[in-house]
Amino acid sequence: PPLHRQRHQFVIDFVKRNKPKKVVDLGCSDCSLLQKLKFHREIELLVGVDIDGANIKKKMHGLAPMSTDYLQPSYDQLRIELYQGSVTQEDARLRGFDLVTSIELIEHLTLADVERFSEVVFGYMTPVAVIVSTPNSEFNPLFPRPAGFRHSDHKxxxxxxxxxxxxxxxxxxxxxxxxxxxxxxxxxxxxxxVGFCSQIGVFHWLGGRQDCNMFFGDDAEDVFSYTLLYSI
Ligand code: SAM
Structure with missing residues (x-):
């Protein structure tokens, strides 16, 4: 299968094994990974974030329940939210998730913004698990035209x-x-x-699972910097 499908399959296999309840896909683009994840019934909250709101909007209505979903007794337990926003900014609605995915995203950020990404994802959102994928440059000589980056937008x-x-x-x-x-x-x-074409890091929080409301307290100042585009 094509590489982008293999990356998404990697996430799906992780979800099947670990059964996260709250999942956010950072850099969700046209929601193609979310579209696959919505069929995993253990998930109760599925969130997508991308800086490019127009890209999200292209296919977001495809995330609405289909008529066959109503035959599933559990269909109403899933909530999906899509936000326009940058992974370099904090938003309180994204704290305390079980899984954060960042598939082929970080190489589109400047190194200064990768630092912000680390602070926001691992320091602020503090999810139980994080999957980060990014190109492995050691694989590039195997491509027919090896010079340069794989994509002109890669930093x-x-x-x-x-x-x-x-x-x-x-x-x-x-x-x-x-x-x-x-x-x-x-x-x-x-x-x-040369290693894999796409390298992946699977991170696990050493602090274990915590109840997000208890853990963060409610007297902290909550920041809401993302724009909600869709919720169903
Ligand atoms: N994750 C998707 C996939 O696996 O097919 C899309 C990957 S695409 C190569 C990178 C995505 O990251 C784009 O949709 C882009 O708009 C988004 N992106 C770039 N910078 C971002 C930022 N600072 N915050 C959020 N999303 C960003």
Whole structure:
């Protein structure tokens, strides 16, 4: 299957195993991952965020229940919310989730904004788990036209060592542990040398699961910087 589908399948397999109740997809684009996740009935709150509101709006109505959903006794337990906003800004509605996904997003940020992303996601949102995928630049020589980045909007593409350096720093600063994996296999014999086409870090919060309201208290000043585009 194409690589973008393999990345989404990786998230779906994680959801099947870990059964998160609240999931947010950062950089959700045209909601294609959310569209697949809505069929996983353990999820009670599914949120998408993207800086590009027009992109979200293109297909967001496809997230509405279909007539067959009404035959499912549990259909009304899922709530979906889509926000226009930047991952460099905090929004109190995104705190305390079970899973945050960031699929092929960080390489579109400047390194200064990657720092903000780390603070916002791991330091402020403090989800139980985070899945981050980004291109592995060591794989690039295997492409037919290897020069340059894979996409003109990419601000960087990291080697496995660079990704690891960022991820381990995040873990130390915010109390997470991380496992490294990926999707998109190199040809036989080259797997070790070049790694996966997309590298993935799966982070787990070391503090364990907490009740979000108890944990954050209600006297903190709540910031709402995102714009709600759709809720169903
Ligand atoms: N995650 C999707 C996927 O796997 O197909 C889309 C990935 S697309 C390459 C990157 C997305 O990140 C775009 O939809 C873009 O608008 C969004 N994006 C870029 N900068 C962002 C930011 N600061 N905050 C939120 N989204 C951002």
């Amino acid at each position: 960087f593409e990291w080697t496995r060592a660079e990704f690891k350096t960022w991820a381990l720093k995040v873990c130390l600063e915010y109390g997470y542990e991380v496992e490294f994996t990926g999707v998109g296999q190199a040809p036989p014999g080259q797997e070790e040398r």
